[in-house]
Amino acid sequence: MRYIEFGKNHKELSTVILGMMRISSLSPNETEDLIETALHCGINAFDLADCYADGLCERIVGKVLSSRPDLRDHMWIQSKCGIRREDGIKYFDFSKEHITEAIDGILMRLNTDHIDSLLLHRPDTLMEADEINDAINDAVKAGKIIDFGVSNMNPLMIEFLSRDVEEKIAINQIQLSAAFTPAIDAGLHVNMSTDAGIVRDGSILEYCRLNNIVIQAWSVLQYGFFEGVFIGNPKFEALNKVLSRIASEHSVTPEAVAIAWVLRYPHPIQAVIGTTRADRVQQMAMGADIILSRKEWYEIYQAAGNTLP
Numbered sequence: 066m067r068y069i070e071f072g073k074n075h076k077e078l079s080t081v082i083l084g085m086m087r088i089s090s091l092s093p094n095e096t097e098d099l100i101e102t103a104l105h106c107g108i109n110a111f112d113l114a115d116c117y118a119d120g121l122c123e124r125i126v127g128k129v130l131s132s133r134p135d136l137r138d139h140m141w142i143q144s145k146c147g148i149r150r151e152d153g154i155k156y157f158d159f160s161k162e163h164i165t166e167a168i169d170g171i172l173m174r175l176n177t178d179h180i181d182s183l184l185l186h187r188p189d190t191l192m193e194a195d196e197i198n199d200a201i202n203d204a205v206k207a208g209k210i211i212d213f214g215v216s217n218m219n220p221l222m223i224e225f226l227s228r229d230v231e232e233k234i235a236i237n238q239i240q241l242s243a244a245f246t247p248a249i250d251a252g253l254h255v256n257m258s259t260d261a262g263i264v265r266d267g268s269i270l271e272y273c274r275l276n277n278i279v280i281q282a283w284s285v286l287q288y289g290f291f292e293g294v295f296i297g298n299p300k301f302e303a304l305n306k307v308l309s310r311i312a313s314e315h316s317v318t319p320e321a322v323a324i325a326w327v328l329r330y331p332h333p334i335q336a337v338i339g340t341t342r343a344d345r346v347q348q349m350a351m352g353a354d355i356i357l358s359r360k361e362w363y364e365i366y367q368a369a370g371n372t373l374p
């Protein structure tokens with residue numbers, strides 16, 4: 066496992082994070098096994114959100130922590146807030162009142178006195194930076210959160226918040242996989258009139274590098290917006306052929322190579338994996354031990370259907 070040094074406490078965080086968005090069908094015992102497998106593989110970072118299965122995913126982890134409090138010291142736990150559903154209406158809410166309530170709800174469900182990182186989940190167009198500042202400062206002073214970050218934000222949104230939010234925005238969690246690369250495409254097609262040249266994210270990868278913001282890549286095996294997994298998918302025949310060949314050359318699985326592809330980006334980056342299976346956690350963790358060559362990295366990029374100028 067490779068690690069990055071992160072945050073106020075200079076923690077050594079694994080470059081693979083276990084995402085727990087899909088654990089709602091697992092029992093607390095099965096979740097405990099999954100967490101223990103992850104820890105055994107060197108994964109010490111865990112990602113949740115208050116909206117995952119309407120709080121159920123956090124509650125399951127909370128049950129594990131109440132029966133196994135010893136695990137907490139080995140786990141760096143991150144959660145997110147700001148996505149709401151009420152009366153069948155989805156909306157985003159970064160108001161001081163909601164962030165404050167959300168943090169207390171997260172701590173209660175997780176059965177812990179603090180989380181290591183809180184992310185604002187999806188941009189709220191109606192956000193006011195001073196309200197976010199108040200909510201985050203209060204939570205940090207009360208010891209409820211240690212580090213702070215955002216998710217799915219573009220550079221100008223982060224600049225806007227940074228002007229008034231005193232806490233450093235330490236993380237931006239965005240979608241990135243070998244088969245989902247808008248953040249990379251535009252940088253390879255600067256000033257070209259092709260679709261790939263359209264800057265959709267305001268050059269977020271370059272912005273994070275310039276500002277020492279850790280990038281967390283979510284849905285590292287998916288294509289589209291939750292359209293499915295590209296591993297073994299006939300829609301991605303060429304990509305799977307290349308991943309399988311490189312996997313056998315490195316004695317790992319194609320899934321591990323897909324993780325290695327994301328982690329090859331030369332800035333502190335973490336891959337948030339979402340499997341609920343211990344065997345897959347073990348296989349994917351191995352992706353952090355491989356450093357792909359430039360040739361391998363670009364071959365995978367093009368096998369996913371992308372072109373280079």
Ligand SMILES: NC(=O)c1ccc[n+]([C@@H]2O[C@H](COP(=O)([O-])OP(=O)(O)OC[C@H]3O[C@@H](n4cnc5c(N)ncnc54)[C@H](OP(=O)(O)O)[C@@H]3O)[C@@H](O)[C@H]2O)c1
Nearest residue numbers: 084085086112216283284285286287294337338339340341
């Ligand atoms: N910030 C955001 O807006 C945002 C959005 C989405 C997700 N996230 C975070 O990112 C994490 C990962 O997202 P994700 O779950 O979409 O990630 P993923 O790792 O790309 O996908 C995991 C899913 O793919 C399935 N799968 C099918 N074939 C697989 C294979 N060969 N290897 C591994 N998995 C396979 C898994 O099923 P099995 O469980 O059966 O293995 C699981 O349902 C989430 O848990 C969450 O923490 C953040």
